[in-house]
Amino acid sequence: NILAARVLAETIKTTLGPKGMDKMLVDSTGNIIVTNDGVTILSEMDIEHPAAKMLVEIAKTQEKEVGDGTTTAVMLAGKLLENAEKLLDQKIHPTIITKGYRLAADKAKIILNSLAAEISSEDELIRIAQTAMTGKGAEHAKEKLSELLVQAVKSVVENGRVNLDDIKIEKIKGKSIEESSLIEGIVIDKEKVSQEMPSKVVNAKIALLDCPLEIRAPERETRLSITSPEQLQSFLTQEENTIVSMVQKVVSSGASVVVCQKGIDDVAQFYLAKKGIYAVRRVARTDLQRLAKATDGKIISNLKELTEKELGFASLVQEVKEGDDNMTYITGCKNPKAITLLVRGGTEHVIDEVERAIRDALGDLASVIEDQKVVAGGGAVEIELSKRLKEFAQTLRGREQYAVEQFALAMEFIPTTLAENAGLDPLDILTELKVMHESGNKNHGLNLFNGKIEDTFLRGIIEPLRVKTQAISSASEVAVMILRIDDVIASGKPKQRSANLPGMDGYD
Ligand code: ADP
Ligand code: MG
Secondary structure, eight states: OHHHHHHHHHHHHTTOSTTOOOEEEEOTTOOEEEEOOHHHHHHHSOOOOHHHHHHHHHHHHHHHHTSSOHHHHHHHHHHHHHHHHHHHHTTOOHHHHHHHHHHHHHHHHHHHHHHOEEOOOHHHHHHHHHHHHTTSTTGGGHHHHHHHHHHHHHHHEETTEEOGGGEEEEEEEBSOGGGOEEESEEEESOOOSOTTSOSEEEEEEEEEESSOBSOOOOSSOOOOOOOSHHHHHHHHHHHHHHHHHHHHHHHHHTOSEEEESSOBOHHHHHHHHHTTOEEEOSOOHHHHHHHHHHHTOOEESSGGGOOGGGOEEEEEEEEEEETTEEEEEEEEESSTTOEEEEEEESSHHHHHHHHHHHHHHHHHHHHHHHHOEEEETTTHHHHHHHHHHHHHHHTOOSTHHHHHHHHHHHHTHHHHHHHHHTTOOHHHHHHHHHHHHHTTOTTEEEETTTTEEEETTTTTOEEEHHHHHHHHHHHHHHHHHHHTOOOOOOOOSOOOOOOOOTTOTTOO
16 A cells, blocks of 8 residues: 555656656547646546555545645655655554654644744735746746736635635637736637627626527427428427527517527527527536626526526627637626636647646635735745654654654655756755754745745745645545555445345345
8 A cells, every 4th residue: 555655656746846847648549638737647547556546535635625735745645654664664553653643743733834924915926826837837927827817816705715616717729828818707618609690799688598499309209290281381380489489588588698508599599680689509507607696697497487687787798709719708797706717828738737737826826815824835844844843753752753753754755856856966955954944944945946945935935824734634644544554355346235035025
């Protein structure tokens, strides 16, 4: 188990930090992903070993809770297990090790809190976003992007909380990353269903439908016997009438825009266009929900319920050409918190990787806005933590002090790897860092912009406190869990209820 976890940590450690390398993932059908993002690598990897799978789970938890720091979390877990192995070799029992690790993790949280600083300016937020994107696909546009991201996150803050789902990310192929932009409103990747419709609707009243504007095919197999042309004609007229009455329903509600999750058929398109209504179809459910929130409209599943009350409002709905596609921009929404980040980039692989970097940065920004606490990056906080945990180990009486010590040593894995990935000598860097921290420079870390050891906090290499606390707590939890396993037993298929033998009624 320990070996499996270590191998995994070794695999991803080369991606850590601004000088980390990328991985190219190739699946069995030949699709490729080029990424530097820990959680993406791990979740795309074909992993069989059960203990390694547990490590992948940490990355996913980290991604969900914070959105960044996934590589760090998995590396720490791997290192904690590697160090535990040394203790096991010295005949220290796993229960002692797990006890020590738990003590250390609790202490680490307290220390981290005491090391954290309150965020004081918007400039710091920008720095945090930049730190998150340094060395990723978004690197060369990070100045521009970080400003956009800060603006985006700030505009969706609600009572000190940030729901990142409120920020819609729409990817557009073409132009460069620098031309990414923030739109106050919702952009959906759909064009109007008919060329006859207006391209622009001012003061739009928007019907949000999750029912189709077409006649559904009957669910059961149905056969109609038609014996004369008149019958066929009346059947078709009947169908058309049904659709016309659907459109009539929309028109009489006063809607000037229809956003439909399902289909809109040709006849409906024709009549909607005749009424000057702008309509889009097959819109994603999530977009419909965002629109409901943004325009203060209600999603309607049954056309009969559609009245003016349910309509959403936006001051402008417009079709805009983006590259080869047309998109629908819905701006000037009732709720100004609705925003879309348009991410542009040359190729799909590039945009996807930029999006991952952006999501990391957004996660960091959200954590900081919620907690207001930041720490120094570039390994600074890890070294200080390591130093203080070693001091803490000295105060313990029992054998668990060895475990706390190993926990402390595991923290050094972050700065040494940052150095190694940048082609610097890890031992030299570690020694210098330790000297600085011994003399009280608690924010000194490795600045990889210039390869120097200095106060990384002052240099703007800052990260949210939550990234570090979450990484340490999930890494130690999983290490403890794996250490407590003494055997892996293949369990059978999930049990089925035993079938009664004939003549055994009542003996269940
Ligand atoms: P993770 O998935 O853990 O977030 P990253 O590849 O994003 O991994 O690397 C994060 C690490 O890189 C953090 O420890 C952070 O402090 C460090 N880092 C970021 N920018 C710099 C920099 N300019 N100099 C040194 N370290 C940096
Ligand atoms: Mg990161």
